[in-house]
Amino acid sequence: MSNITNEVLILACSTIGAGLAMIAGIGPGVGQGYAAGQGAAAVGRNPGAKGDIMSTMLLGQAVAETTGLYGLVVALLLMYGNPMLSKFLKL
Amino acid sequence: MGYGMMPMLLAADNEVDFSIHHLLAYQFMGQTVYITTSHVCMLIIIVCIMIFALAARRKMLHADEIPTGFQNAVEFIVETLQGFVNSSMGKHGKKYMNYVGTLFFFVFLSNISGLFGLRPPTADYGTTFSLALITFVMFQYNNIKYNKIGAFTGLFQPLWFLFPINLIGEIATPVSMSLRLFGNVMAGTVMMALYYGLLPVFAKLGIPAALHIYFDLFSGAIQAYVFCMLTMVFVTDKIEG
Numbered sequence: 001m002s003n004i005t006n007e008v009l010i011l012a013c014s015t016i017g018a019g020l021a022m023i024a025g026i027g028p029g030v031g032q033g034y035a036a037g038q039g040a041a042a043v044g045r046n047p048g049a050k051g052d053i054m055s056t057m058l059l060g061q062a063v064a065e066t067t068g069l070y071g072l073v074v075a076l077l078l079m080y081g082n083p084m085l086s087k088f089l090k091l
Numbered sequence: 092m093g094y095g096m097m098p099m100l101l102a103a104d105n106e107v108d109f110s111i112h113h114l115l116a117y118q119f120m121g122q123t124v125y126i127t128t129s130h131v132c133m134l135i136i137i138v139c140i141m142i143f144a145l146a147a148r149r150k151m152l153h154a155d156e157i158p159t160g161f162q163n164a165v166e167f168i169v170e171t172l173q174g175f176v177n178s179s180m181g182k183h184g185k186k187y188m189n190y191v192g193t194l195f196f197f198v199f200l201s202n203i204s205g206l207f208g209l210r211p212p213t214a215d216y217g218t219t220f221s222l223a224l225i226t227f228v229m230f231q232y233n234n235i236k237y238n239k240i241g242a243f244t245g246l247f248q249p250l251w252f253l254f255p256i257n258l259i260g261e262i263a264t265p266v267s268m269s270l271r272l273f274g275n276v277m278a279g280t281v282m283m284a285l286y287y288g289l290l291p292v293f294a295k296l297g298i299p300a301a302l303h304i305y306f307d308l309f310s311g312a313i314q315a316y317v318f319c320m321l322t323m324v325f326v327t328d329k330i331e332g
Contacts, residue, residue, distance in 0.1 A: 058313060058316070058317065059321075062271065062314070062317035063271075065271065065275070066270070069270060069271055069274030069275065070270065070274075072274050072277070072278055073270060
């Protein structure tokens with residue numbers, strides 16, 4: 001345990017942080033599933049409006065996905081852009 | 092991240108590789124700027140669109156009374172686009188059809204360029220943020236044009252101290268639009284790179300076709316559609332105050 005350098009500690013913590021950031025994927029999953037379920041129910045009630053329901057559902061799902069994608073961007077930054085490490089190495 | 096690596100246009104290789112590669116460095120205003128794979132792929136896409144547009148123009152200059160083949164396809168595309176824009180913008184649709192059409196074809200072809208072994212330019216935050224900035228300028232212009240002074244007093248509605256939140260809300264629109272497109276395409280690119288890079292060779296036969304259909308074609312088409320849809324929704328929202 002004594003030979004852990006600062007860089008390695010930062011890298012390890014960043015990787016754990018990237019994993020934790022992807023927990024954000026839960027929310028969009030639930031939201032998109034709910035939207036799809038409601039869309040299916042709406043098509044069942046009114047099959048004639050399938051086109052409108054589809055486009056509204058897809059738009060809503062894409063907007064609901066945004067929070068998950070923020071998590072993904074944070075995870076990608078921690079894994080490949082790592083602002084902490086470059087800041088530490090420059091100081 | 093890829094400095095000095097072998098210039099590569101192909102996204103799939105033997106190792107996990109989905110970063111942007113530098114092809115050429117040059118000096119611009121005292122800074123080193125790079126020509127990256129994003130630029131090259133974008134140029135390829137633009138050339139493809141231009142060739143298609145010139146071919147379509149050539150065909151439509153002496154169009155047949157009863158359309159066949161290529162003319163059919165071009166007319167179908169234009170009519171679908173008209174229906175798409177008019178259904179969501181109503182009477183304002185005519186003015187924005189060209190912009191939305193260009194945006195849709197560029198984003199769609201960029202998104203599916205992973206199918207052809209290119210690295211999608213939309214998986215570069217610079218590209219998507221520029222596209223979102225164009226949209227942002229467009230709807231702020233419409234906001235000022237149609238709402239006059241209301242564009243500024245609207246920021247102080249319903250209560251004056253909500254001004255900072257309203258301002259953040261305005262600025263968050265292009266950021267969230269660009270991050271949505273970038274995140275989706277980047278996720279697809281990363282997944283394909285992981286699949287090609289980490290699995291043994293027998294897993295790369297046949298199965299990636301299904302993944303390409305989902306990550307490149309389906310996701311790319313949906314995201315291009317959503318980006319254009321949001322552009323139209325925001326512009327209409329600003330026009331109608």
